[in-house]
Amino acid sequence: MTPKEFFEKDHFAAQSGIKLIEIKKGYGKASVTIADKHLNAGNLTQGGVIFTLADLALAAAANSHGVLAVSLSSNITFLRSSGVGDILYAEAKERYKGRSTGFYQVEVTNQNGELIAAFESSIFCKNKALPFQL
Numbered sequence: 001m002t003p004k005e006f007f008e009k010d011h012f013a014a015q016s017g018i019k020l021i022e023i024k025k026g027y028g029k030a031s032v033t034i035a036d037k038h039l040n041a042g043n044l045t046q047g048g049v050i051f052t053l054a055d056l057a058l059a060a061a062a063n064s065h066g067v068l069a070v071s072l073s074s075n076i077t078f079l080r081s082s083g084v085g086d087i088l089y090a091e092a093k094e095r096y097k098g099r100s101t102g103f104y105q106v107e108v109t110n111q112n113g114e115l116i117a118a119f120e121s122s123i124f125c126k127n128k129a130l131p132f133q134l
Contacts, residue, residue: 001131003060013056016049020060025134026094028060034086045082054106054119057090061104062121068128069102074121080114087111090119100125 003023008014013030016038022029032038032053040046054076062069082088089109096103106119 003064003132003134006063006130006132007056007060010056010059013052016052018049018053018056020056021089023060023064023134025064026061026097028057028062028064028092029089030057030060031087031089034082034084034088036084039084043083045086045088047076047078050078050082050088050108050117051076051119053088054090054092054108054117055121057092057106058104058119058121058123061092061094062102062123063130064134065097065125066130066133068126068130069123070126072101072122072124074119076117076119078117080110080116082110082116088116 007020018032020030034045038049090106092104092106102123104121108117
């Protein structure tokens with residue numbers, strides 16, 4: 001199984017139209033094209049879509065070592081709005097990787113490279129091998 005095949009099993013992200021673009025050790029990148037279904041009542045991108053985008057990039061980066069990693073805590077700060085037709089990218093980078101915990105930062109940008117949100121997460125590595133290796 002490839003890493004992309006593994007992360008396609010994230011049904012919530014997949015049903016939201018979020019796609020994993022790239023995965024390598026300690027790094028993950030995902031994208032979504034904003035459609036009407038992603039909008040809130042104010043006609044802007046719903047925060048949950050942006051969080052889910054960042055979370056998938058985090059999952060790719062944190063699980064890139066071949067061991068199941070789960071989020072302990074996550075925080076997001078929304079900086080700019082987006083809407084229909086915007087393409088959002090989440091780029092997760094590993095900042096610390098210990099024996100059983102890690103820390104990651106994710107930047108969410110639009111197609112113009114403008115920062116939309118900043119996301120941080122700490123993770124816990126479970127003692128379970130994943131069905132792929134990088």
